[in-house]
Amino acid sequence: MDFQFFMPAQVLGGYAAVACHAEIFTRLGKTCMLVTSGTAAHKSGALQDVTDALTAGGVSHVHFSEVKPNPTAESCHRAGQLARDYGVEYIVGIGGGSALDAAKAIAVFAANKTLTAEGIYDGGYMFEPLPTVLIGTTAGTGSEVTGVSVLTRENGRKQSVNGRDFYAKIALADPKYTYSVPYAVTVSTALDAFSHATEGWFSNRFDDMARLFGEKAIPVLWKHLKAFYDGEQTLSSDARDELYYASLYAGMVLNGCGTGFPHGMGYVLTEDFALPHGRACTAFLPALVARGMEHQDARARDYFSMIGTNFPEFERIILTLTDLSGIVMTEEQIAAYCERWQNLKNFKNSPGGYDVVQAGELLRKLFLK
Numbered sequence: 001m002d003f004q005f006f007m008p009a010q011v012l013g014g015y016a017a018v019a020c021h022a023e024i025f026t027r028l029g030k031t032c033m034l035v036t037s038g039t040a041a042h043k044s045g046a047l048q049d050v051t052d053a054l055t056a057g058g059v060s061h062v063h064f065s066e067v068k069p070n071p072t073a074e075s076c077h078r079a080g081q082l083a084r085d086y087g088v089e090y091i092v093g094i095g096g097g098s099a100l101d102a103a104k105a106i107a108v109f110a111a112n113k114t115l116t117a118e119g120i121y122d123g124g125y126m127f128e129p130l131p132t133v134l135i136g137t138t139a140g141t142g143s144e145v146t147g148v149s150v151l152t153r154e155n156g157r158k159q160s161v162n163g164r165d166f167y168a169k170i171a172l173a174d175p176k177y178t179y180s181v182p183y184a185v186t187v188s189t190a191l192d193a194f195s196h197a198t199e200g201w202f203s204n205r206f207d208d209m210a211r212l213f214g215e216k217a218i219p220v221l222w223k224h225l226k227a228f229y230d231g232e233q234t235l236s237s238d239a240r241d242e243l244y245y246a247s248l249y250a251g252m253v254l255n256g257c258g259t260g261f262p263h264g265m266g267y268v269l270t271e272d273f274a275l276p277h278g279r280a281c282t283a284f285l286p287a288l289v290a291r292g293m294e295h296q297d298a299r300a301r302d303y304f305s306m307i308g309t310n311f312p313e314f315e316r317i318i319l320t321l322t323d324l325s326g327i328v329m330t331e332e333q334i335a336a337y338c339e340r341w342q343n344l345k346n347f348k349n350s351p352g353g354y355d356v357v358q359a360g361e362l363l364r365k366l367f368l369k
Helices: 023-028 040-044 046-056 073-085 097-111 118-122 183-201 208-229 237-257 261-273 277-282 285-295 297-307 311-322 331-340 356-367
Strands: 010-013 031-037 060-067 090-095 132-136 148-152 158-162 170-173
Touching (some): 010 237, 023 132, 031 040, 046 090, 073 097, 090 097, 097 118, 097 132, 097 148, 118 158, 158 261, 183 237, 183 311, 261 277, 261 285, 285 297, 285 311, 331 356
Parallel strands (some): 010 170, 031 060
Antiparallel strands (some): 148 158
């Protein structure tokens, strides 16, 4: 059996996870920073549950609520300074991928006074990040269990930082916090989780551990994506629970395998065309699976057996849910994107390898009018 596995975050899951494990907040220190974005943390009930636990435990906190979608390294750097000013001992991130990714970066900046906003990409910090507690409110990124933080650089481009320092110390995983997520966001985050699991399945780093988590995530996510395609509009609590746990399993696949070219290419669709991250990734997912069929025949057969369909139906459902209508690119844009993607590690981690020539051909096929 061939696999490697590293996941230092302690995951405490189930209904009322915050209340049931409230002692962790006192154990980690007497002062913390809460990191949230938008209204999701409040609407889900997670913010209230956490503040109740902090109050009961005598833990004071400062609240940084300025995280925007696709958080910037600069805003996280600013929050890190605020955390130092208040002398916080740990960070609590509550929300979707943006809030959780920001919390991981803020923990690094808070512990490293001389680190610049852009310096986080160089790995040049000297001190371990503050401990983080992550509480997810969406069923998508799996950021609660991954050692990845995706930030927007000063040039406007999204780029990930990753490694052991970016894992949470504790993840409190309560699926009920996803119940208030709007339908459109639920579809997009499910697509994101499905892309994580699928890109991992066809990764050149695929192993037995990734297979284990992929077999738990992929069929469940596909079942619900097909239901969305068929017109399902109302989700039961059981469906929400299934989507949430499947997103964590997909995050575990990401841990071991990384992502392929759909994630690397998808960033530009978010940056320049405002396409939500999940849909931006699945825009290129059929192309990745087609390469998997060409280069990894046995694995592709297992994949389609798991989801009980064939490639034409798979492509139709994914691209319909992704909805690329209105996105048009010029030859100049495509050339600039391809120049940006020279030596992109996600390309090397794709079936049969991948290069900018193939990327340009795919962009022309999808978006050149």
